[in-house]
Amino acid sequence: MHRIALTVATPDLDAEVDPRFGRADFILLVEPESMAWEALANPAREAAGGAGIQAAEFVAQNGAHAVCSGDFGPNAYEALEAAGIAMYRYESCRTAREAMERFKAGELPAADPPQQGRGRRRRR
């Protein structure tokens, strides 16, 4: 089944989006054709560290093919990329339903790779 993960503040398709990927309260999983949805509490939201990585594992385990959020940190980006999950940014979307409509219309921008010089990289 083809599913899209969205980070949201409350467990509902009409919920406000949460722009934080790793520390959003809920992950909404939506099937685009039927708009059938399921909401799961994000187990990473109170992680001591590495919340983005844990949230990436969680959406991968729940079979998401793409994920929409405000933006993605360098660690989350690397983890989601390794899992083969496409990343999209909410931009001005206010609710999960609105984000899904724009996703289906192909209007959500893909997330940019992390900037060089920030986050994870080789060190001396």
Add this chain to the structure above:
Amino acid sequence: MRIAVASGKGGTGKTTVAVSLALSLLTDGAWKRAERHAPLFLDCDVEAPDAHLFLHPVIERTKQASVPVPKVDEGRCTLCGECAEVCVFNALAVLGDRVLLFPELCHGCGSCSLICPEDAISEVPRVMGLLEAGPADGLHFAHGVLNVSEPMPVPVIRQLKAWARPEPGQLTIVDAAPGASCPMVETVRDADFVLLVTEPTPFGLHDLKLALEVTRELGLPAGVVINRDGIGDRGVEDFCASENLPILLRIPFDRAIAEGLAQGRTLVEVRPEYRSLLSEMARRISEIVSAARSDTA
């Protein structure tokens, strides 16, 4: 005895107080007669160490600070995910067909290599910073320097304390990291006394309360230095009175002191009269520590 100089708020004068406290004891006749060793000065603010700018140590010993991080043998790994499951810091993730390692999140606890059923994980050191030690104007000096962009100072602080051990009976003065989170806790946890440097402003008071909560949680006696005395309001004074927290020293808001510090001069160079005040403060701290020890004994 180990005195940790801490604060909640940054920039209140921890280093100013710690450096001049150590230097004052060096020239205090009574203290020198009583002690076999010059004080050991430890700058544990590894994210932004600055005591060396005032003390000019001659570095004679240097050591790398590192944590052991996992290295996965992909030939043996079955992607079972137990390593990622056990890691509370999320430094490991099994995604796609490989194990991802996020080394800057790894605390080096070793759980992943212990739990791996295939024995596929070995540990390799990851250098995070540098430890340096040497004499400084008659003091024994050591500090840690966290590498730029490294997010985790605690392992460097822990290794600094293990590496630069005082002689038996030697007074250690520790310049702590600001704040009330892990680096501050790691710095003060094995101290005998925590000297909280604050300023008499609402910000100073807010962060003093946080720092005091930490010292009380750790069961450590504490006292306060009010720096830039004369600015702000009475909030800190009232708080200290209500909490029965001794105010051990006041340093006025004085342009000459600020100018001197900006030129790399110490408080006691600018205002030599603070030598005796700081020595006296050390004696009071010593009494408080002795009283606290006999209470718990």
